[in-house]
Amino acid sequence: MTERVVLAYSGGLDIGDTFGQSLAKGFVQLWGLPSRMAAARDARWAVADSDRCERERSE
Structure with missing residues:
Protein backbone atom coordinates (compact mmCIF):
# COMPACT_ATOMS: atom_id res chain seq x y z
CA MET A 1 0.00 0.00 0.00
CA THR A 2 2.80 2.43 0.83
CA GLU A 3 4.37 1.70 -2.53
CA ARG A 4 1.14 2.63 -4.31
CA VAL A 5 0.84 5.88 -2.40
CA VAL A 6 4.39 6.85 -3.29
CA LEU A 7 3.83 5.97 -6.93
CA ALA A 8 0.54 7.85 -7.04
CA TYR A 9 2.12 10.91 -5.49
CA SER A 10 5.22 10.91 -7.68
CA GLY A 11 3.57 9.93 -10.93
CA GLY A 12 2.54 12.65 -13.35
CA LEU A 13 3.32 15.60 -11.13
CA ASP A 14 5.26 18.63 -12.22
CA ILE A 15 8.95 18.63 -11.44
CA GLY A 16 9.57 20.45 -8.18
CA ASP A 17 6.30 19.31 -6.60
CA THR A 18 7.44 17.88 -3.29
CA PHE A 19 5.97 17.24 0.12
CA GLY A 20 6.79 20.05 2.53
CA GLN A 21 8.93 18.39 5.19
CA SER A 22 7.92 21.08 7.67
CA LEU A 23 4.48 19.45 7.70
CA ALA A 24 5.82 16.02 8.69
CA LYS A 25 5.81 16.69 12.44
CA GLY A 26 2.14 17.67 12.43
CA PHE A 27 1.26 14.68 10.28
CA VAL A 28 3.00 12.29 12.66
CA GLN A 29 1.30 13.91 15.67
CA LEU A 30 -2.11 13.70 14.03
CA TRP A 31 -1.57 10.11 12.89
CA GLU A 56 -13.18 -4.17 47.92
CA ARG A 57 -10.20 -5.28 50.01
CA SER A 58 -11.03 -2.81 52.76
CA GLU A 59 -14.66 -3.90 53.07
Whole structure:
Protein backbone atom coordinates (compact mmCIF):
# COMPACT_ATOMS: atom_id res chain seq x y z
CA MET A 1 0.00 0.00 0.00
CA THR A 2 2.80 2.43 0.83
CA GLU A 3 4.37 1.70 -2.53
CA ARG A 4 1.14 2.63 -4.31
CA VAL A 5 0.84 5.88 -2.40
CA VAL A 6 4.39 6.85 -3.29
CA LEU A 7 3.83 5.97 -6.93
CA ALA A 8 0.54 7.85 -7.04
CA TYR A 9 2.12 10.91 -5.49
CA SER A 10 5.22 10.91 -7.68
CA GLY A 11 3.57 9.93 -10.93
CA GLY A 12 2.54 12.65 -13.35
CA LEU A 13 3.32 15.60 -11.13
CA ASP A 14 5.26 18.63 -12.22
CA ILE A 15 8.95 18.63 -11.44
CA GLY A 16 9.57 20.45 -8.18
CA ASP A 17 6.30 19.31 -6.60
CA THR A 18 7.44 17.88 -3.29
CA PHE A 19 5.97 17.24 0.12
CA GLY A 20 6.79 20.05 2.53
CA GLN A 21 8.93 18.39 5.19
CA SER A 22 7.92 21.08 7.67
CA LEU A 23 4.48 19.45 7.70
CA ALA A 24 5.82 16.02 8.69
CA LYS A 25 5.81 16.69 12.44
CA GLY A 26 2.14 17.67 12.43
CA PHE A 27 1.26 14.68 10.28
CA VAL A 28 3.00 12.29 12.66
CA GLN A 29 1.30 13.91 15.67
CA LEU A 30 -2.11 13.70 14.03
CA TRP A 31 -1.57 10.11 12.89
CA GLY A 32 -0.57 9.11 16.45
CA LEU A 33 -3.53 10.81 18.12
CA PRO A 34 -5.74 7.69 18.37
CA SER A 35 -2.92 5.78 20.06
CA ARG A 36 -2.28 8.57 22.57
CA MET A 37 -5.99 8.84 23.37
CA ALA A 38 -6.28 5.06 23.85
CA ALA A 39 -3.26 5.05 26.16
CA ALA A 40 -4.77 7.87 28.25
CA ARG A 41 -8.08 6.03 28.43
CA ASP A 42 -6.39 2.79 29.48
CA ALA A 43 -4.41 4.62 32.16
CA ARG A 44 -7.63 6.09 33.59
CA TRP A 45 -9.25 2.66 33.57
CA ALA A 46 -6.26 1.14 35.33
CA VAL A 47 -6.47 3.74 38.11
CA ALA A 48 -10.23 3.26 38.45
CA ASP A 49 -9.81 -0.53 38.57
CA SER A 50 -7.04 -0.20 41.15
CA ASP A 51 -9.24 2.05 43.30
CA ARG A 52 -12.12 -0.41 43.02
CA CYS A 53 -9.93 -3.33 44.08
CA GLU A 54 -8.58 -1.35 47.03
CA ARG A 55 -12.12 -0.53 48.21
CA GLU A 56 -13.18 -4.17 47.92
CA ARG A 57 -10.20 -5.28 50.01
CA SER A 58 -11.03 -2.81 52.76
CA GLU A 59 -14.66 -3.90 53.07
